[in-house]
Amino acid sequence: MNRRELLMSGSSLLAWLATSGLVSAANAQTAAGQMDGEELSLPPLLDARSGPIRLEATAGTTVFAGGAPSSTMGFNQTYLGPTVLLRRGTNIPVRIENGVNGPITLHWHGLTVPSSADGGPGTEIAPGAGRDVELPVSQPAATHWYHTHVHGRTAPDVYAGLAGAVIIQDDDEAGIELPRTYGVDDFVLILQDKRFDSSGRAVYEPGMMDVMHGFRGDAILVNGQLRPIAKAPRGLTRLRLINAATSSPFDLSLESGRPFVLIGVDQGLLDAPVAVSRVLLAPGERVELLVDLRLGEDRLMAASQSSMGMGGMMGGMGGMMGSDDGSAVLLTLVPDDSQEAAVTTMPERLPGSMVAIAATGARRRFLLDEGMGPMNMVRGLLGGSPVMTINGKPYEIDRVDFSIPVGAQEHWTVVANQMAHPFHVHGAKFQVLRNGGREPRPEERGWKDTVLVNGEVELAVSIDAETSEGLPFVFHCHILEHEDAGMMGQFTTQV
Numbered sequence: 001m002n003r004r005e006l007l008m009s010g011s012s013l014l015a016w017l018a019t020s021g022l023v024s025a026a027n028a029q030t031a032a033g034q035m036d037g038e039e040l041s042l043p044p045l046l047d048a049r050s051g052p053i054r055l056e057a058t059a060g061t062t063v064f065a066g067g068a069p070s071s072t073m074g075f076n077q078t079y080l081g082p083t084v085l086l087r088r089g090t091n092i093p094v095r096i097e098n099g100v101n102g103p104i105t106l107h108w109h110g111l112t113v114p115s116s117a118d119g120g121p122g123t124e125i126a127p128g129a130g131r132d133v134e135l136p137v138s139q140p141a142a143t144h145w146y147h148t149h150v151h152g153r154t155a156p157d158v159y160a161g162l163a164g165a166v167i168i169q170d171d172d173e174a175g176i177e178l179p180r181t182y183g184v185d186d187f188v189l190i191l192q193d194k195r196f197d198s199s200g201r202a203v204y205e206p207g208m209m210d211v212m213h214g215f216r217g218d219a220i221l222v223n224g225q226l227r228p229i230a231k232a233p234r235g236l237t238r239l240r241l242i243n244a245a246t247s248s249p250f251d252l253s254l255e256s257g258r259p260f261v262l263i264g265v266d267q268g269l270l271d272a273p274v275a276v277s278r279v280l281l282a283p284g285e286r287v288e289l290l291v292d293l294r295l296g297e298d299r300l301m302a303a304s305q306s307s308m309g310m311g312g313m314m315g316g317m318g319g320m321m322g323s324d325d326g327s328a329v330l331l332t333l334v335p336d337d338s339q340e341a342a343v344t345t346m347p348e349r350l351p352g353s354m355v356a357i358a359a360t361g362a363r364r365r366f367l368l369d370e371g372m373g374p375m376n377m378v379r380g381l382l383g384g385s386p387v388m389t390i391n392g393k394p395y396e397i398d399r400v401d402f403s404i405p406v407g408a409q410e411h412w413t414v415v416a417n418q419m420a421h422p423f424h425v426h427g428a429k430f431q432v433l434r435n436g437g438r439e440p441r442p443e444e445r446g447w448k449d450t451v452l453v454n455g456e457v458e459l460a461v462s463i464d465a466e467t468s469e470g471l472p473f474v475f476h477c478h479i480l481e482h483e484d485a486g487m488m489g490q491f492t493t494q495v
Helices: 003-008 012-020 025-032 154-160 208-213 374-381 480-484
Strands: 045-047 053-063 069-075 083-087 090-098 107-109 130-137 142-147 163-169 186-196 219-222 229-232 236-243 250-254 260-265 268-276 278-281 286-292 298-302 328-335 363-369 402-405 409-425 428-435 450-463 473-477 488-494
Touching: 069 154, 083 090, 083 130, 142 236, 142 286, 154 480, 163 186, 163 236, 186 328, 208 480, 219 328, 236 278, 250 260, 260 278, 278 286, 409 428, 473 480
Parallel strands: 045 083, 053 090, 083 163, 186 236, 229 328, 363 409, 402 488
Antiparallel strands: 053 069, 090 130, 107 142, 142 163, 186 219, 236 286, 250 278, 250 298, 260 268, 260 286, 298 328, 409 450, 409 473, 428 450, 473 488
């Protein structure tokens, strides 16, 4: 039996966890429990297309894969939050309440909204307090997400579950024959990896190397479940994938070797479907994929990853884009012949725009530096945390790095010399021109807000949102340990 077959067997999690070197075989068995392969559970749908909504941060416990109860947080529930359904052309009041012991924010990752509603680090909500914002939904149909964004504690709080999905609908998307019945042929899949202790309890206790290279887990969970099973009609099935991990990229493929059909990226649909054999999804990124279940059962796989540091992302993608030998099952897709398929024909065209922008405005350069020099090593030896920077400056909430007119289109160069970093911008969207000296991969085309910088990436950036209430937008590495350590800057916009 090869490693791929082993990972497909009933003892796959045990084998994967035990051979990772992070936990013993006994610990892996506890983490695996008896919950492997249960039916996929989707976050509840919170319909905000025509009225106000309320989201409350809540603490509690969650059992992952049959282990001991883990301390978790969520919005309106104890782990993760509901899928918020929005419609283009509406203005939606949102009440955010903090029912947990620490401060929170609520960042609408990917939404083009004023900075006062964006939920960046300057919008903290104290325990027991609340905040009212209004979301002007002006963007095309897309899959986005939301999460807390308090500087210094974004990583542990997102890991604990303060995150959820957003779906925007519009008339253009509705005019295309696509699967869109939530939980039937349209599935939100929130990916997070977890590390387990000997009792099967999910823990977040990063050491110095975890902070430097990104915290990695023992197992990848889908909506908090280990290797769930999704049943869908024997037709086209839509997967909305969100990488909500603190640092791990996921190299995705189908076990059968059949291609996915890529229809959307961060900021919305493409102009036409693209068949791809694999998709690399960095932290913060989203993709929409179609899988044809007329061809039978299949499994969504993620290639084995060693870390975001020396063994994986250091100096490039390393093992992430390598062979299948370490692939693990994320989700099994099973045709359900008791349901009639709504869509069986692949669309020829999609309503997204792929027209390149000129980016004739200012040219800016950003150097992402995780500080692998002696000073950070000394800080680690003394029990301190590393300090990370953009252009040599760690994040300071009172410093604004530059200001840009709303509507400007600029050329940004982002550089990551020591390891690859996912780079995210609030209040803007961009097109990837080149990445690491190559043309963009299919999942890097179209409009995006997050990109994995591997060496040097060139971006055509459109500044779309307005600074309000004196609150700047931020740009940062989406390895959340790096963001918390200071790899973040701020800018304002002017109308």
